[in-house]
Amino acid sequence: MKKNNSQLSTVNSQLNMGKTLWKIADQLRGAMNADDFRDYMLSFLFLRYLSDNYEQSAKKELGRDYPKLDKDDNRTPLAVWYEQNPDDIVEFEKQMRRKVHYVIKPEHLWGNIAEMARTQNGELLQTLEAGFKYIENESFESTFQGLFSEINLNSEKLGKTPKERNNKLCKIITKIAEGIAEFSTDSDTLGDAYEYLIGQFAAGSGKKAGEFYTPQQISTILSEIVTLDSQNPTSGPKMKLNKVLDFACGSGSLLLNMRKRMKENGGTVGKIYGQEKNITTYNLARMNMLLHGMKDTEFEIFHGDTLLNQWPMLNEMNPAKKVEFDAVVANPPFSLRWEPDDTLAEDFRFKSYGLAPKSAADFAFLLHGFHYLADNGTMAIILPHGVLFRGGAEKKIRTKLLKDNNIDAVIGLPANLFYSTGIPVCILILKKCKKEDDVLFINASEHFEKGKRQNYLRYEDIDRIVETYKNRPEKIERFASRVSMKKIEENDYNLNVSRYVSTAVAEEKIDLDGVNKNLSEIEKKIKDSTAKHNEYLKELGLKTI
Numbered sequence: 001m002k003k004n005n006s007q008l009s010t011v012n013s014q015l016n017m018g019k020t021l022w023k024i025a026d027q028l029r030g031a032m033n034a035d036d037f038r039d040y041m042l043s044f045l046f047l048r049y050l051s052d053n054y055e056q057s058a059k060k061e062l063g064r065d066y067p068k069l070d071k072d073d074n075r076t077p078l079a080v081w082y083e084q085n086p087d088d089i090v091e092f093e094k095q096m097r098r099k100v101h102y103v104i105k106p107e108h109l110w111g112n113i114a115e116m117a118r119t120q121n122g123e124l125l126q127t128l129e130a131g132f133k134y135i136e137n138e139s140f141e142s143t144f145q146g147l148f149s150e151i152n153l154n155s156e157k158l159g160k161t162p163k164e165r166n167n168k169l170c171k172i173i174t175k176i177a178e179g180i181a182e183f184s185t186d187s188d189t190l191g192d193a194y195e196y197l198i199g200q201f202a203a204g205s206g207k208k209a210g211e212f213y214t215p216q217q218i219s220t221i222l223s224e225i226v227t228l229d230s231q232n233p234t235s236g237p238k239m240k241l242n243k244v245l246d247f248a249c250g251s252g253s254l255l256l257n258m259r260k261r262m263k264e265n266g267g268t269v270g271k272i273y274g275q276e277k278n279i280t281t282y283n284l285a286r287m288n289m290l291l292h293g294m295k296d297t298e299f300e301i302f303h304g305d306t307l308l309n310q311w312p313m314l315n316e317m318n319p320a321k322k323v324e325f326d327a328v329v330a331n332p333p334f335s336l337r338w339e340p341d342d343t344l345a346e347d348f349r350f351k352s353y354g355l356a357p358k359s360a361a362d363f364a365f366l367l368h369g370f371h372y373l374a375d376n377g378t379m380a381i382i383l384p385h386g387v388l389f390r391g392g393a394e395k396k397i398r399t400k401l402l403k404d405n406n407i408d409a410v411i412g413l414p415a416n417l418f419y420s421t422g423i424p425v426c427i428l429i430l431k432k433c434k435k436e437d438d439v440l441f442i443n444a445s446e447h448f449e450k451g452k453r454q455n456y457l458r459y460e461d462i463d464r465i466v467e468t469y470k471n472r473p474e475k476i477e478r479f480a481s482r483v484s485m486k487k488i489e490e491n492d493y494n495l496n497v498s499r500y501v502s503t504a505v506a507e508e509k510i511d512l513d514g515v516n517k518n519l520s521e522i523e524k525k526i527k528d529s530t531a532k533h534n535e536y537l538k539e540l541g542l543k544t545i
Contacts, residue, residue, distance in 0.1 A: 017183045018196025021045070024179045025197070028172055036157055038201040039280065042194060043132070043151050044110075044176055046287045049190045050102070050135070051110035053293075057100045061092070074115050079106035101295050102139040107131070110177075117173035124173075125166045129153050142296045147287065150280045191256075191292035198251050198284070214254050214331040214382070215417060217457035221427065222380040223258040224466045226327040227265065230378045231435055233470045237262065238326070242270040245325040247306045247369050248332040249274030252285035255299075256292050258329060272299040273325070275306050307338055307364055309349070314372060317348070324374040331382040332365035334421060340364070353397045362387045363397045370406070370430055378408075379430040384423060385412070388495040399493045402439070402485065406430050409440040409469055412497035414448040416455045426497065429469070439488060442468055442480045443501035478503050 021041070029037035058078055059066045067080040082089060093103045106112065108131030116124045132148040159165040183189060195216070226244075227237045241262060246255045252274055259269045272289070276282040282303045289299045304310030316322055338361040345355055349371040356363040362383050373379045387394060388410065401407050409429040416422045424445060447461040468480045475481045483500045491499055534544040 017180060017189055017193040018200075020179045020183075021176070021193060021197055022200045024175050025200075028175060034201050036155075038197070039150050040172065041176065042197060042284065042287065043148060044173060045180075045190065045194055045197070046291055047108075047113065047131070047135075048110040048176075048180065049291050051104060051108075054096070054100060054102070054104050055109065055111070058092075058096065061095060061099065074119075076106055076109050076111040078109065079112065082106050097141055101141060101297065102135075104139060105131070105134060108134060114173055114177035117170040117177065120167070120170050122163070122166055124169055125153055125162065128169065140296050144286060144296070146279070147283055150283060191288070194288060194291050195253055195256075198253065198288075214250065215454075216253070216257065217462055218331075218382065218413070218417060218427075219254045219257040220261070220462055221411070221457075221465055222254065222329045222382070223261040224462075225427075225429060225469055226329055226378045226380050227258065227261050227267070228378070228470060230376050230431055231433075233472070237265040237267055239267040240270070241267070241326040243273060243323070243325045244269055244271075244327045244329070245273045245275075245369065245372060246329050247275045247372075248330050248365065249276050249285055249301065250281050250331070252288040252301070254329050254331060256288065258327065259292075259294075274299070274301045275304060275311055276301065277303070277305050279303060306332070306368055307361060309347070309368070323372060324377070325372050326374050326377045328369040328373050328377065328379040329381070330365060330369055332362070334384045334423075334425070335360040335362060335386065336365075337361070338364065353400055354393055356397065357393045360386065360390075360394070363394055366428065366430075367397070370401075370432075373430070373432055375433045377432070381428050381430070382425055383428060384421075385426055385496070387428070388426060388497065395493060398495065401430070402488060402493055402495075405434050405437060405485075406432060407439055407495075408434055408436070409442065410495050410497055411442040411465060411469070412445050412501075414445050414455050414457070417448070417457065418454075436472070436482075438482045438484050439495070440469065440472055440480065440482050441495075441497050441500040443478070443497050443503055445497075446478075446503050 025037060025041050055076070055078060058081075062081065065081065065085075067077040067084070069075065069077055069080065073080075085092075096103050107127060113124070113128060113131070115121075116127060121127075132151065132153075136144055136147045136149075153169070154162070154165065158168045180193075183193075199216070225233075227241065229235045229238055241258075244255065244258055246252075249255055255272045255274055259272060262269050272294070274285055276285055282301060285301050289301065290296070302311045302313070309315050313323055337359060338356075339358065340355040344350060349367050350356075350364065353363075353367055356367075366381055366383065366387075369379055369381060387398070398407075407428065408431045409427075411427040411429070413425050413427065415424040418425070442465055444457075444461065444465050447457070447464065448455045449458050464479075468476065472482060473480060479501065481501050487500075488495070530545065537544050
């Protein structure tokens with residue numbers, strides 16, 4: 001996890017771009033709340049990325065035929081090429097679909113949109129609407145229907161009349177275009193700036209942010225752990241993960257972090273799968289994948305309810321056709337109320353374990369992901385501490401997972417790391433074919449940096465957690481311990497981290513004999529000094545004490 005100078009320089013560039021965009025957002029959004037403005041700004045940033053990537057690819061494809069424009073010509077080169085080569089457009093777009101996987105019409109490119117905004121063109125709003133509609137329905141071979149469904153360009157939040165809305169859009173787009181003009185347009189810089197903005201908007205959204213954002217530091221811990229060799233973590237990361245799943249993927253940052261870790265370690269991910277119930281967040285995730293340079297064939301995000309298992313791909317009744325994943329990660333909503341019924345009691349995900357209680361679906365989410373975990377895979381899930389010790393149905397599920405030797409590690413994290421809650425949470429690591437017959441407990445509750453609104457894990461905190469998991473030591477005082485199943489059974493299958501790794505500082509033992517001896521010596525000195533003092537007083541003819 002330690003970063004070299006080159007990596008830190010790149011991170012700083014991405015951070016600077018993110019901060020620049022956030023400053024613009026802060027200046028422009030006015031009376032509009034952060035959530036509403038987020039959708040506009042992130043959509044425009046997404047269009048900028050798609051456009052730049054498309055134009056660079058078109059330049060390569062057309063070679064010498066790519067038009068060179070005069071400084072005074074404000075058209076895009078592709079607009080000029082389309083005008084000059086009307087008979088070749090169909091073949092050109094066919095080639096672009098094959099190579100870049102999508103097509104954007106010249107009038108919908110960011111360069112043209114930004115120029116229309118700069119010149120206060122009254123047709124901007126209609127052009128944008130047409131562009132978003134085209135990208136949703138026609139740009140990609142695989143459908144991205146509804147990608148901009150939450151972007152209402154005719155919302156009164158932008159203005160009461162079409163003219164006011166058009167003017168507001170001109171102002172927003174011009175500021176964004178000016179702000180990002182000096183920055184690189186590569187997918188790493190834009191993608192990470194997008195992530196930074198999502199984080200900032202999440203901070204402004206408070207509790208609602210839990211629906212779509214996992215702080216990067218926590219996401220890094222999960223990513224580092226699930227990419228390690230499941231049977232021998234000390235040997236380091238796997239070189240290939242065919243399929244990875246986040247069944248409550250939010251904006252997709254956790255999946256992207258995992259892919260990034262694999263890439264940094266010299267490995268690859270075959271395909272990324274995510275599921276998200278919230279439509280706005282589902283669209284954010286799809287944009288986020290593309291913004292990070294992923295082709296539409298490299299990921300699949302499904303819009304639907306995880307607990308009801310609405311994804312047809314996962315709802316396969318034939319065990320022989322069951323889809324399995326090499327790594328499963330998730331940060332599901334904490335202690336969500338749900339309504340399990342008799343049908344769910346017979347569901348293949350829950351049947352062997354029982355149903356999680358109505359008051360908290362935490363174990364329902366866990367069992368969903370665990371069902372699809374491959375035998376040689378690793379699952380990491382973020383949950384509230386209550387899953388470690390609550391009784392009733394949850395104790396029954398927890399006990400079975402422990403008896404089947406499926407719980408590999410429990411990591412207790414500090415409080416106030418999330419935007420959505422101030423409570424401390426834990427990470428559960430699960431495996432289907434586990435080598436060790438004990439559970440590793442890591443108590444990281446005191447290892448963090450305090451922030452104004454949130455606490456933060458530092459690089460050294462993340463490193464220590466991951467390295468401890470990787471090396472699985474017998475004991476690290478006040479931080480980690482390997483605990484036998486016998487001891488866990490003696491504790492009635494309670495997994496509360498502090499039971500096994502206490503961070504309490506033992507009170508200093510007092511040597512009573514030593515204290516008594518010391519007091520006696522002090523008393524003797526007082527008597528001797530008093531006697532001596534009285535001798536002086538007698539010599540002076542004064543009253544003694």
